[in-house]
Amino acid sequence: MPYFDAASAAPLHPVAREALLASLDEGWADPARLYREGRRGRLLLDAAREAAAEAVGCRPDELVFTPSGTQAVHTGVAGALAGRRRTGRRLLHSAVEHSSVLHAAEAHAAAGGTVAELAVDRTGRVAAGDVAAALTPDTALVALQSANHEVGTEQPVEEAAELCQEAGVPLLVDAAQSLAWGPVPGAWSLLAASAHKWGGPPGVGLLAVRKGTRFAPQGPRDERESGRSAGFENIPAVVAAAAALRALRSGPGTDTEAARLRELVERIRTRLPELVPDVEVVGDPVHRLPHLVTFSCLYVDGETLLHELDRAGFSVSSGSSCTSSTLTPSHVLRAMGVLSEGNVRVSLPYGTAEADVERFLEVLPGVVRSVRERLGVVGAEAPVAAPGSAPREASAAVAEEPAGAAAEEPEGVVVDALGRRCPIPVIELAKTIGQVPVGGTVTVLSDDEAARQDIPAWCGMRDQEYVGERAAERGAAYVVRRRV
Amino acid sequence: MPYFDAASAAPLHPVAREALLASLDEGWADPARLYREGRRGRLLLDAAREAAAEAVGCRPDELVFTPSGTQAVHTGVAGALAGRRRTGRRLLHSAVEHSSVLHAAEAHAAAGGTVAELAVDRTGRVAAGDVAAALTPDTALVALQSANHEVGTEQPVEEAAELCQEAGVPLLVDAAQSLAWGPVPGAWSLLAASAHKWGGPPGVGLLAVRKGTRFAPQGPRDERESGRSAGFENIPAVVAAAAALRALRSGPGTDTEAARLRELVERIRTRLPELVPDVEVVGDPVHRLPHLVTFSCLYVDGETLLHELDRAGFSVSSGSSCTSSTLTPSHVLRAMGVLSEGNVRVSLPYGTAEADVERFLEVLPGVVRSVRERLGVVGAEAPVAAPGSAPREASAAVAEEPAGAAAEEPEGVVVDALGRRCPIPVIELAKTIGQVPVGGTVTVLSDDEAARQDIPAWCGMRDQEYVGERAAERGAAYVVRRRV
Known part of the structure; x- marks a missing residue:
């Protein structure tokens, strides 16, 4: 039964499994204690940190383990922003970052900071030049993923890091998706990742903060992990995570x-x-x-x-x-x-x-x-009317444009897809477009958020003209002009 | 080799080990996904939540798993305080809470909140009546541990919970040390605990927030665990933790x-x-x-x-x-x-x-x-002069009180223990007390924080009179009057 969702979570690497089992017996005690069980735990933790740091390309004392990649990002973003509060409170991130970065940005904005987004092209890629152009004097931090978690597009992190370094602004790289395949090159300042993406167990993230990067951990203090990750160390999982990463790096495999x-x-x-x-x-x-x-x-x-x-x-x-x-x-x-x-x-x-x-x-x-x-769509052809099956039947009403709206779109028809969810509004549009003459318009009324994205996308794929969006009593009215 | 530090971390319970191994293969996928591996993970997570909730004495939907007991406390304190911000911003906690509570309190104070401490008696116990007396109208939250992590003293949480309930103030119970031995009785509002204290693996804490308790999670939002604990769920560890807790509860053992x-x-x-x-x-x-x-x-x-x-x-x-x-x-x-x-x-x-x-x-x-x-101390007798071994030799100077201080302590001697660490200042005091007449004083100069606590404690144990503390050029001067 093929599992094709490694980007969500990878199955446990056999090396990780073995290391986890061994360290369950060796690494359960508190590594801050001076007795033998504690010392043993400390040794395991130190060795895991060294292995992980080598795989990341940083010094062991620059790397801490966190309970998840999400927490590594949250901690990294908050700590880097707080460390540069005097310089400015602006966070710049790409529009396609992982939700953990977006949520950290939201929290920053809610606390009075400012947030700016870097646009991407149709492939999901940020232009390095856009990073440079967006670096204002009050920019405290730039966050750019090494590769996108949804579409796989790699970002120009090495160039971005260089540009950021020139401007004296730290770059945080969310490397969750790429670290399994190799270290992130370049002069990044912070890096976050998640072990269960590379075959480590859940419960382990890592955060690297390179020396010279201003960093002020937020939240209640805690002495564990250099004060950067609160809570008792999860040594067996950390050992397993590091073992898997080392296994990925060491062989030619x-x-x-x-x-x-x-x-x-x-x-x-x-x-x-x-x-x-x-x-x-x-x-x-x-x-x-x-x-x-x-x-x-x-x-x-x-x-x-x-x-x-x-x-x-x-x-x-x-x-x-x-x-x-x-x-x-x-x-x-x-x-x-x-x-x-x-x-x-x-x-x-x-x-x-x-x-x-x-x-x-x-x-x-x-x-x-x-x-x-x-859904009443046949093959690659333009959709036809839905078959008789009642629950699946498209119920959108197709009507002549009411007189009141005539001034705006005189020759159009209106498709009422209110209350219908994706992909029905687009299907109704496709069914209706043939009913208007070339040059005529179809207006789709929809309260489905997906319509805002998918109607223009459909127009691009079908070579029809997307006129634009109008406010409507409920949802929005999306206007399409028949071109072919 | 006996390990006598279960209060720091308990070795993994055999049932937890078995459950962890089984769920490494079954519970690694994202439980938010709809495919079979995700559904399997969700089932395991739901079952673990039910088992843990039963052991805690709450409903499954009132309980979330966190990456540690520390994070359960941090999240619980911050969320409960934020949920009652309109009522007031005062946090009341006992003076003997775990450092995670104290650190959460520090963060609250740093953010403009107020914090008040409940004193304990010589056994480390809070008087329930003191809780009631300290409940001001602006008290947003009371935090009281079920039992102390350093001395084992149980707190009157059931009475405290009743008093808090009457006053309409939520009580958060840090049950980290006691949950292995049984549920916390009474009408508490929030409860935090840590699995590695009961034989579960590291990497799992739990936070219960009873229905009707105002709660506003702080920090970047995340959809996992009802928005109360950010990051990918650690299902194998959670399953193991719940299995150990259920094993402890189910048998008469x-x-x-x-x-x-x-x-x-x-x-x-x-x-x-x-x-x-x-x-x-x-x-x-x-x-x-x-x-x-x-x-x-x-x-x-x-x-x-x-x-x-x-x-x-x-x-x-x-x-x-x-x-x-x-x-x-x-x-x-x-x-x-x-x-x-x-x-x-x-x-x-x-x-x-x-x-x-x-x-x-x-x-x-x-x-x-x-x-x-x-250290130059013989048996139960009063300490004698240190033996010749130079590194261990007490170097504190014993001198007649200088003229300048004569007005305050006319007939005393001064022991200069500056730069010497615990237990040297107390040993020097014990060596010197016999050199002054009954009614005379010994003044110990010390910059060791422990002296502030241990000199009065020594006086209590030795039936000598602790006169008090004076400011000194460096450290403090502790004055003891010979009584016997």
Whole structure:
């Protein structure tokens, strides 16, 4: 049963498992104590710190272990901002950072700081020049991930670090997705990562703060981990995490495996558009993680798609709003301006069998087709009216534009998709566009957040003109002009 | 090799080990995901939460797992205070709380809140009536531990909870030391604990917030654990922690073991003063944890004592300043007003062999005697001049009181113990007291924080009169009047 969601959590590396078992018996005592059990724990902890620091590319005394990658980011952002409070209170981060960075930024803004976002291109990549241009004198910290967790795009962290260093501004790199594959090069100031992404156990993050970086830990003080991570040290897990990272670094296996997975991902990127109609593969095709590919499928309900893939034995994740509890599409896809409906992220764990990838490519087209059929969409053609099955029937009303709105869009029709969730508003738009003449408009009324993103994305994919958005009594009115 | 520091960390319970191993394979995936590995993780997490909640005595939806007991306390204190900000910003806690509570209180004070401490008696116990008397209208939260981590004294949490409930003020109970032995009774509002104290693995704390308690989580938000604990869930550790707690609760073994350890501790409490001269057993003899006893030895250097006990095979801890990196004696012993020098905490793990306790009682008297001999103290007698060994020789100068100070203490002598650490100032005092007539004074000049606590404690044990403390050019001058 292939598990294709390594970007969420990787299965435990065998070396980590072995190290964990051994250190459960050796590393349970308090390493701050002077008796033999404590000294033994301290030795294990010190050795783990050395191994992790070597893999990260920093000094052992620059690295602390945290209970998670999320906490490493929260602690790193807050401590670096507080350390430079006198210089300024502006945090600059890319629009596609992990939610842990965004949440740390929110907390900073709530406490009176300012936050600025760096835009990305359609591949999800920040331009290094944009970083330089955005470095104001009051910028206290820049946060830039090494590679994106949803689409795999690598960021120009080395160039960004150099530009930041020239400006005297620290750069925090969230390396959660890339550290398994190699150290982050360059003159970054802070780095955060998460062990369960590289085959370590859950419960371990790491935060490196290079010497010379101003850092003032926030929150209640605690003497553990140089005052940078509160709470009793989790030595068995830390030892296991470091052992897995060392195992990934020490042999030639990682590079070989990266090349192999890169080829498997390339295969998916190339063949998917041939196999599945109306699919958009997103993310940078070259500057990317070796093991991760993301695509979106028009006219597909993400939750049903994931459910059907799960039934077929494939565990993948999605940035579609219809699979998230917040009902908003992924902020990463939004920042990239790409389609979010029917979104699937495939991230291959170390050791993924080629046959499993082949089987995925065999299974996916049929799964997408069946989801579309249930939604009243046939193949790659323009959607047709939904079949009779009542629960799936599109209930959006198609009506002539009411007289009151005539001044704005005289020749248009209005699709009322209020109360309908992704991908229904886009399906209704696709069904209706043929009913207006070329040059005419369709206005979609929708209160689904995904529509704001997916209607313009659909226009791009279908070569129709996205006119814009108007406020409406409920939700918003999205206007599309028929071009073809 | 007997390990007698269960209050720091208990060895992993066999049931926890087994559960951890099983869930490493079953519980590594993201429980927020909808695919089978995620659902499996969610089931494990839900079952662990139910088991832990049952053991704590709350509803599963009132309990979240945190990465440590320390973080449970930090989160609980901050969230409860923020939830009641409109009522007031006063935090009331006992003077003998765990450092995690004190550090949370410091952070609260630094953010503009107010903090008040409840005094304890010589046994380390808070009077429930004092809680009621201290409940001002602006009190937002009361924090009271279920039992003290250094001396084992149980606090009247049930009465305190009732009094707090009547006043409409939430009570947070730090149950880290007692939860292994049973649930905390009464109408507490919040409860924090730490799994590695009950035989669970490190990396797991728990925080219960009963329904109806106002609670506003602080710090960057995160969707995990009802928004109360940031970071990827550590399911294998959580499952192991809950399994150990359930194992402790489900059988009759815990009560039997508690009774057995209680008797062993009673044996230490009774026989120690017969076996070791000038020892003070501290803490409440009745209202106490079953497995913990603490005592202090006059004229003993805590670090050397621990080192010698470690050499003899016994792992214990100490609240003496001479074994702590901060050079200050334990705030618990200070609040109790008892001797801190030569302090030893013995906390017996589940299953401690009676023979090991007997052997400890055999070994300890010789160890204490040898430490005292090296410091120039002989048996239970008044200390004599140090032997010739230069590094250990007491260098404090004994001189007639200089003329300038004559008006204050006309007939006294001054002992200059500046720069000398615990237990030297007390040893010098003991050596000198016989040189002044009854009614005369000895003034000890000391810059060791422990002197402030140990000189009055010595006076109490030796039936001498502690006159008080004066400011001095360096450190302080402690005045003692010879009574016997």
